Amino acid sequence: MRYGIVIFPSKPVQDEINAYRKRYDPHYSLIPPHVTLKEAFDADDEEIDKLITEMKHIANKTDPFTINVNKVSTFAPVTNTIYLKVEPIQELFDLAETMQSGKFPENQTYSYVPHITIAQKLSQDEYSDVYGSLSMKNIQFEDKIDRFHLLYQLDNDVWTVYESFVFGKEYV
Amino acid sequence: MRYGIVIFPSKPVQDEINAYRKRYDPHYSLIPPHVTLKEAFDADDEEIDKLITEMKHIANKTDPFTINVNKVSTFAPVTNTIYLKVEPIQELFDLAETMQSGKFPENQTYSYVPHITIAQKLSQDEYSDVYGSLSMKNIQFEDKIDRFHLLYQLDNDVWTVYESFVFGKEYV
Numbered sequence: 001m002r003y004g005i006v007i008f009p010s011k012p013v014q015d016e017i018n019a020y021r022k023r024y025d026p027h028y029s030l031i032p033p034h035v036t037l038k039e040a041f042d043a044d045d046e047e048i049d050k051l052i053t054e055m056k057h058i059a060n061k062t063d064p065f066t067i068n069v070n071k072v073s074t075f076a077p078v079t080n081t082i083y084l085k086v087e088p089i090q091e092l093f094d095l096a097e098t099m100q101s102g103k104f105p106e107n108q109t110y111s112y113v114p115h116i117t118i119a120q121k122l123s124q125d126e127y128s129d130v131y132g133s134l135s136m137k138n139i140q141f142e143d144k145i146d147r148f149h150l151l152y153q154l155d156n157d158v159w160t161v162y163e164s165f166v167f168g169k170e171y172v
Numbered sequence: 173m174r175y176g177i178v179i180f181p182s183k184p185v186q187d188e189i190n191a192y193r194k195r196y197d198p199h200y201s202l203i204p205p206h207v208t209l210k211e212a213f214d215a216d217d218e219e220i221d222k223l224i225t226e227m228k229h230i231a232n233k234t235d236p237f238t239i240n241v242n243k244v245s246t247f248a249p250v251t252n253t254i255y256l257k258v259e260p261i262q263e264l265f266d267l268a269e270t271m272q273s274g275k276f277p278e279n280q281t282y283s284y285v286p287h288i289t290i291a292q293k294l295s296q297d298e299y300s301d302v303y304g305s306l307s308m309k310n311i312q313f314e315d316k317i318d319r320f321h322l323l324y325q326l327d328n329d330v331w332t333v334y335e336s337f338v339f340g341k342e343y344v
Binding site: 001008011014015018022029032147149152154155156158160161162163164166169170171 | 173180183186187190194201204319321324326327328330332333334335336338341342343
């Protein structure tokens with residue numbers, strides 16, 4: 001099965017971000033707004049059971065933290081994805097890094113950039129328009145994070161949550 | 173915020189069910205295939221924290237169980253919803269009942285019928301056609317259940333998972 005690990009911002013933040021994604025992100029209906037910690041990877045049942053134990057340990061070692069978003073950015077020219085830049089904080093890098101080591105498969109191809117995608121797979125013209133208009137907006141928020149989620153992907157590409165990992169609250 | 177409590181069947185079962193839902197269920201893109209344990213209810217942050225503790229206790233007291241689906245059924249004439257009938261087993265009734273008592277708000281208006289919706293909000297003509305054709309299909313499966321999920325609803329009506337409760341594995 002194909003899994004991924006993400007952080008979901010709180011409902012008010014998800015609602016605000018979805019207003020943009022609805023227009024510009026074809027993945028809008030496949031997954032709620034999220035910060036990816038680990039990109040999609042394959043694991044069988046036995047492997048994922050071991051990783052779940054790892055994720056519980058990781059969650060127990062992590063304290064709740066605050067994320068901040070202050071600006072819109074883009075991965076262009078690599079891809080024309082437009083995203084909300086999550087201010088880089090050690091907690092996010094630590095989580096992402098831990099999930100590339102030990103029992104976890106290594107599947108990170110670019111250096112880790114914490115972000116929330118709001119537009120992707122646009123034509124070049126659309127991209128320029130949308131990036132221009134989104135850059136002018138004052139999108140700012142802070143949000144308290146106290147958990148991450150393990151998701152798996154269905155055949156229709158929708159991601160479903162398999163398990164939540166609440167910081168300091170997991171029984172191993 | 174608006175919450176709900178559901179069981180998600182395993183991925184192979186979800187994929188099979190989605191093949192029907194895609195055509196007949198307008199909620200297809202709002203939530204993966206599920207067995208509702210407790211219909212949508214409202215709770216503030218303080219209330220939901222208390223209920224989460226309750227749900228951990230409930231999960232810890234529940235052993236994994238097997239659900240079986242053997243036939244298609246309908247809520248007509250009350251609504252023209254078509255569903256997969258989940259064979260009634262005590263574990264499901266116990267879970268649903270517990271979530272109507274104690275600190276949980278009582279919000280069950282009909283007697284509890286464990287089911288997985290595959291078609292709803294059809295016109296009367298569509299309903300007759302679809303029910304006729306689905307009734308002829310041999311939809312049968314069994315599935316192991318070891319957890320339930322607490323979801324909340326976003327402004328766009330999509331349900332996101334807030335927390336998973338794995339039977340016998342929750343730290344309270």
